[in-house]
Amino acid sequence: MTLLSATLGRILPRYRTVAEWAETYGKLVAAKPIQAKTKQNRANYIRRLVAQFGARHVGAIRPHDIAGFIAEVHAQHPHLARRMMIEVREMFREAVNYGWIDRDPCHGIRTPRVRVARLRLTLDQWAAMHDYARRRQPPWVACMLLLAVVTGQRRGDLRKMRFCDVWDELVAGEPLPHLHVEQEKTGTRIAIPLHLRLHAVGFSVGEAIEACRLYGPAPDGANAFLLRKSTGAPPVGPSMSWRFEQALEMVTRPRDRSADTDPPSLHECRSLAARLYHTQGIADVQTLLGHSHASMTELYKDDRGLDRREGKWRTVSLEPTPGRAGVAA
Secondary structure (H helix, E strand, O other), X not given: OOHHHHOHHHOOHHHOEHHHHHHHHHHHHHOOOOOHHHHHHHHHHHHHHHHHHOOOEHHHOOHHHHHHHHHHHHHHOHXXXXXXXXXXXXXXXXXXHOOOOOOOOOOOOOOOOOOOOEOOOOHHHHHHHHHHHHHHOOHHHHHHHHHHHHHOOOHHHHHOOEHHHEEEEEEXXXXXXXXXXXXXXXXXXXXXXXXXXXXXOOEEHHHHHHHHXXXXXXXXXXXXXXXXXXXXXXXOHHHHHHHHHHHHHHHOOHHHOOOOOEOOOOOHHHHHHHHHHHHHOOOOHHHHHOOOOHHHHHHHHOXXXXXXXXXXXXXXXXXXXXXXXXXXX
């Protein structure tokens, strides 16, 4: 702590150090209703910022200081640089809100752009993988692929689904069975109708659950996991991802692989579900995926040039936009 921060800093917060503000800011982050893993990641970003700026007065940080630091990180770790910029922007915005500084030194600094290097999963790939899994992999793998694409849920949420998560919800006064998912990442609660059918794969959510019931014994009855090994225990997350990667490698031709891009991951089933349901005409894809903002759902619906690379044409629809019927062109 400098002499200024120990004296003037008692009266004027801008003379306190970034490390002192980071201690207060870290408590704000820790109190947020976010997942423990997210809190841990953000704490790591804060530590990196303290290592860079900790001894300096919080009011002395200038835009070129932050831009230079982010540029250094971006040269080695582009994705990390993007996350760091988001964190430093939030950190100094809160400093303004709490009266430590009068101006935000992040103003005008752009968040680094990161080239998307992961390919989207195609329907043909998924179908080939599902067929391969049925023939060559443990029975829970094919069910995992099916659940992932008809529900659009994340790996952790697929893993913890149980038969007892199915119960009735009143829809237009009638009790209809729904699969209930409390998302691990966000805590969002979603009730998915069992009659929701993904026409592209020929299965409904209810039929996917029934496939999980039939593939092997469920010793715990209603409390049994939908995805379970022969012991009744659910597969671990890394095993789920590894089985997905194994199936993908077996059905992908060598000439379709690229050293410049990463192959699709299990998480890409969420994007495939979003794209297929959107094409089918299901309007509420955002609720299915559990996104708070429509902009995030739009990212999942983006095929990242997949149709163009496959030579497909996008047909212009003549159907009116909901709520705009009769509007003249």
